[in-house]
Structures are given as structure tokens and as C-alpha cells.
Amino acid sequence: MSSTPEAVIAQIQAASAAYAEKKPGAREQLLNLGYALVSSVELPSEAIQRMGWAEPAKAAHCRIAVELKLFELLKESGEQGMTAKDLATKTGADEVLLTRTLKHLAATNVVAETGDDKYIATRLSNAFTEPRFRDGIIYTYDVAGPSFRGLPEYLKKIKYALPTMLTDGPFQAAHKTELPFFAWLDQNPPYLEAFNSYMAAYRAGKPSWVDPGFYPISERLIEGFDAGSGDGVILVDVGGGLGHDLQELKEKHPSLPGKLILQDRSEVISTVSAGAFQATAHDFFTPQPVKDARAYYLHSVLHDWGDDDCVKILEQLKPALKPGYSRLLINEIIVPDRNPTWPVTSMDQLVFVLGAMGERTEKHWESILKRAGFKISRIYNYEMGSESLIEADLA
Structure with missing residues (x-):
């Protein structure tokens, strides 16, 4: 990608046309180019200012706004908006402090300033109330x-x-x-x-593997499904948190046959609300109790573990798979060999600081799966997407 502002602007124009046509990956490309444009025009001194105190202040003030429920108050005020004085009265915070906080949030496009010390909600700040x-x-x-x-x-x-x-x-x-x-x-x-x-929000608004054109659910899961196999289970979500993926799967494929099983640690399962699935506590380092299901699915589970632990997790699944029938689905980031986008590299950094782990390349995934007794049948993704779906079978 050329780094000159003129070249980036030309690419933005092309990406804008694709975005208007709602082409997959166009939004991500436009976002990527937007950051490239900033990098091509800002001075080194401005880059340091942005990284050193503008963005840290933005993050801190968003955290303060959450604590004081500023976003909720602005949302409730509608188009009329509120002044810092009004917000100070509502929250008990200092008026001058709130004025300076809101001005920076407005300058960084979190909220909007419509008049002399008058603020209204934006699409982003309203989202922050969810x-x-x-x-x-x-x-x-x-x-x-x-x-x-x-x-x-x-x-x-x-x-x-x-x-x-x-x-x-x-x-x-x-x-x-x-x-x-x-x-x-x-x-x-x-x-x-x-x-x-x-x-539940990490992938909100982004294409999902259950969307049309991503993974052929009808062809790869529904066709050939045997209600008499594995107690009629079509998919087991291993380490699936609160079951958001299963809920989305059922909502977008309401005629999906069979049972859906959610598995996670007991501390998580105890907080799960009733849904279109059965929730059970399970430690994925122990043998998989659900046998002969159509598919076993892991979403952003393995990137939290080192290679040896990943192999152990997959080896606990292997005996449960029915040869020629069951599939292993791994929804993870695959790091490109060249020029990964910032959502990919930033997630690599997140798992690094939280668990001393990292995201993996396709060759790395192939190696882990081979050690565990699996082989990749196909990898599904979309242009500029940060997550892929690896479909694997027993080797």
C-alpha cells in the first residue's frame, strides 16, 4: 500500500464505492485506509501527542463517563442535549471537570458539542450505554x-x-x-x-461464520445430519461463554435441526440465561462427554493456550468425533504471512499481555492440528476479515 496521502485518498475513493455496494470486506478496507491516511499526513510530533496523551485521555474519560453514567444521561436528553452544569447537578461531579472531560470526548468524536458548553449523544456514545x-x-x-x-x-x-x-x-x-x-x-x-x-460485543457488526456466504452450513452441517447419532446433537460449543454464538446460529438458521450444547467452566455456566441450547459445565482438558455430534466448535479458545495445551484440548475431543461424520470447527484469527491488519496484530498483543500467548499463522494451525490427529479440510474467511473458520476432520 502506497503511503502518500494522494495514493491513499485514491484508494479510499475506490473503497467507498465498494462500501456503498455493501461488498464484503469494504468496510474493513475503508477503516484500514482511514488509519493509513492519518499516518500519511500527521507529523511525528502529532503522532506522539495522539499516542502519548490524546488516546490515553480518551480511554480514561470514557471509563469515567461509564462510571458517572454520562452516556446514559446524554442519550436520555435526546436532541436537546445537556450542559456540563446540568450533568454536574445530576452526577455530583465538578462542573469544570466535566466540561474538560466532555470537550475532549467531543474532540475525539465520542460525543458532540452543539453549542456553548452544550453536548449531545452520538451513535458511538449511545452504543456505550449498551x-x-x-x-x-x-x-x-x-x-x-x-x-x-x-x-x-x-x-x-x-x-x-x-x-x-x-x-x-x-x-x-x-x-x-x-x-x-x-x-x-x-x-x-x-x-x-x-x-x-x-x-458478546467483540464481533458485533462484523460478518459471522453463520452468515450467508461465509460457511456453507446447509451443505456442511445440515445435509447428512443424523438425528440418531450423538443423541441428536448437531453442534457442541466448547468453551462457548454465555452462548452468544449458539444464540446467533439459531436466530439466523431457525430451521436448524438437532440439539445445541453449550459447554464452559462452572463459574461461567452458572451465569447463563436460558436459551436455544443446553448449557453444561465441562473442563475441556477432560474427555468430551458428548459423543458422535455433527460438529464440535471452538471460538477464540485455543489462542489463550500454548501449543502443547492446544494439543491436549484437541486430543480430548478426538475420541468423541465419529469418523466420516463429525467435524471440528475452529473459529480463530489466522495471521497472514504478510501485512496483517491492526485488528489482527492488536488481538495478538492482547493475548500476549493477558496470557503470554499469541495468534497463529496457517502453518502453525496445521502443525497443532496434525499433532492432535486432525487434518484441515478447508479454511473459510472473507476479504479483510480478522477471523477465519477452520474446518478439520480426523486424520
Whole structure:
């Protein structure tokens, strides 16, 4: 990709046409080019200002706004909006403090300023009133944030070695704990709840494997489904959190036959509401109890574990698969060999600071699956998409 502003603008115009035609990947390409345009025109001093204090201040003020329910108050005020004085009266916060907070949020396009110290909600700030996005702000700032902020000091301390231990990495250094990330979440229920809630928002608005044109569900799952096999289970979501993927699958494919099974840790399953699936507690390091299902599905599970642990997880699944019938579906990021986009690299950094893990290339996935006794039959994705669906069979 050329880095000159003129070249990027020309590419933006082409991507805009594709976006208007709602072509898959056009939105992601437009977003990518928008960042490229900023990088091509901003001065080095402006880049430091943006990274050093504009963006950290934006994140901090969004966290404050969540705590004070500023986004909810602005949403309720509608087109009339509210002044900082009004908001100070409602929240008990200092008026000058709120004025400065809101001006920065307006300058960074989170809210909008419509008059002299008058603010209204935007599409983005209204979204931040939804529990899943609100919890995302809490989780990313309170839990992931300290790990990133402490990363330079931590790496310097260990002489820039590569952390690979779930119990000894940037997260443990930042939060002063010896617990792995998920065990720490279990010990901190408010953050466990926020994490699980945000997982429903991570892919919101992005193409899903259950959408038409991504993975041929009718051809690969429904056709050939045997209601007498595996107690009539069509899909087991292993480590599936609160069941958002299963809910979406059933909503977009209401005529899907068979049973849907959600599995996760007991701490998670205890918080699951009733849905179009059966929820059961299961440790995926132990043998899979549901035998001969049509498909076993793992979404963003394996990137939290090292290669050896991934092999152990997959080996627990292997005996449950019915040869020639069952399929293994792995919904994960596949890092391109060249020029990955920032959603891919940033997720690699997130799993790095939280669990000392990393995202994987296609060759890396092939190696892990081969060790566990599987072979990739096909990889499904879409242009500029950050997640792919790996379909594998018994080797």
C-alpha cells in the first residue's frame, strides 16, 4: 500500500464505492485506509501527542463517563442535549471537570458539542450505554489496560525474553498476582461478568461464520445430519461463554435441526440465561462427554493456550468425533504471512499481555492440528476479515 496521502485518498475513493455496494470486506478496507491516511499526513510530533496523551485521555474519560453514567444521561436528553452544569447537578461531579472531560470526548468524536458548553449523544456514545459495550470499556481499561501500561517495564525487567507461561507474564506483573488470567477473573466476579458480557460485543457488526456466504452450513452441517447419532446433537460449543454464538446460529438458521450444547467452566455456566441450547459445565482438558455430534466448535479458545495445551484440548475431543461424520470447527484469527491488519496484530498483543500467548499463522494451525490427529479440510474467511473458520476432520 502506497503511503502518500494522494495514493491513499485514491484508494479510499475506490473503497467507498465498494462500501456503498455493501461488498464484503469494504468496510474493513475503508477503516484500514482511514488509519493509513492519518499516518500519511500527521507529523511525528502529532503522532506522539495522539499516542502519548490524546488516546490515553480518551480511554480514561470514557471509563469515567461509564462510571458517572454520562452516556446514559446524554442519550436520555435526546436532541436537546445537556450542559456540563446540568450533568454536574445530576452526577455530583465538578462542573469544570466535566466540561474538560466532555470537550475532549467531543474532540475525539465520542460525543458532540452543539453549542456553548452544550453536548449531545452520538451513535458511538449511545452504543456505550449498551451493557455489552459498557462492560467492554470497563474490562479493557481496568483489566487489560494495566498490563499494556506496565509492559515496557516488565519486558525490561526480564531482559526482553519472550514470556510463555500463563502464570508469569505481563498480566501477573501488572495485577500483582500469580493466578492465570481466567483464574483471576473467577476470583473477581465483577470483572468476570464484564468480560463475559463484552465477548458478546467483540464481533458485533462484523460478518459471522453463520452468515450467508461465509460457511456453507446447509451443505456442511445440515445435509447428512443424523438425528440418531450423538443423541441428536448437531453442534457442541466448547468453551462457548454465555452462548452468544449458539444464540446467533439459531436466530439466523431457525430451521436448524438437532440439539445445541453449550459447554464452559462452572463459574461461567452458572451465569447463563436460558436459551436455544443446553448449557453444561465441562473442563475441556477432560474427555468430551458428548459423543458422535455433527460438529464440535471452538471460538477464540485455543489462542489463550500454548501449543502443547492446544494439543491436549484437541486430543480430548478426538475420541468423541465419529469418523466420516463429525467435524471440528475452529473459529480463530489466522495471521497472514504478510501485512496483517491492526485488528489482527492488536488481538495478538492482547493475548500476549493477558496470557503470554499469541495468534497463529496457517502453518502453525496445521502443525497443532496434525499433532492432535486432525487434518484441515478447508479454511473459510472473507476479504479483510480478522477471523477465519477452520474446518478439520480426523486424520
